[in-house]
Amino acid sequence: MRIIFTVFLVTVSLMMWFVPAFAHKTVTVEQYEIEVGWKDEPPLAGQQNAVFFSVTVDEGNGVKSGVTNAFKNLEAEVKSGGLTKQLDILSDIKVGNYYAKIIPTKTGSLTIVLKGTLEGIPVNEQVTIEDVESIDLLAFPPSGSSSGQDTDAIKNALSVLQRDMADVKAKIGNVQAPANIDLSRTYDSGVFGIAIGTAGVILAVISMLKRK
Secondary structure (H helix, E strand, O other): OHHHHHHHHHHHHHHHHHHHOOOOOOEOOOOOOEEEEOOOOEEEOOOOOOEEEEEEEEEOOOOOEEOOOOOEEEEEEEEEEEEEEEEEEEOOOOEEEEEEEEEOOEOOOOEEEEEEEEEEEEEEEEEEOOOOOOHHHHOOOHHHHHHHHHHHHHHHHHHHHHHHHHHHHHHHHHOOOOOOOOHHHHHHHHHHHHHHHHHHHHHHHHHHHHHH
């Protein structure tokens, strides 16, 4: 019997361990509860997400039900420092659930401000939701690695240009040309051709950078 009970406790613990934890916060306004958080977690800078709301009312005897048209006279704003933006609230499929699409542009915390009335009950609440993380938290390969490789490619192209120019100049300097041939023009033409080829490589790299 003791073994069965131990197995049961371990199973329950594992189930609780693998249940995803959502960093939502709940505020209580009389008989109403308003849950606020990110729809997709973790929130990442530059990625479309949505602020999630769940509005329920206590019916008594431990029964809670979703509130329809909760934002009829209730407004929600998102605040970052001294900047604010009113959220466009949309109804979710489940009764009492709502969301507002948003693209967080920088890392750090955002605060949701709720003002108005909820079925006649005054609401004036502020909820700080989970911090926005850098996209590098999940990005692979890291965004900085490709730009570093592109910079190295440009440096290598310029290095090749300088080396080829030096080779051409050295070879021309060792050539005894007839009087009717101007080696300086030959050198200039060679350098011009090498420069065009190198410029093509650099332009290709810049084009790749712009597409990112």
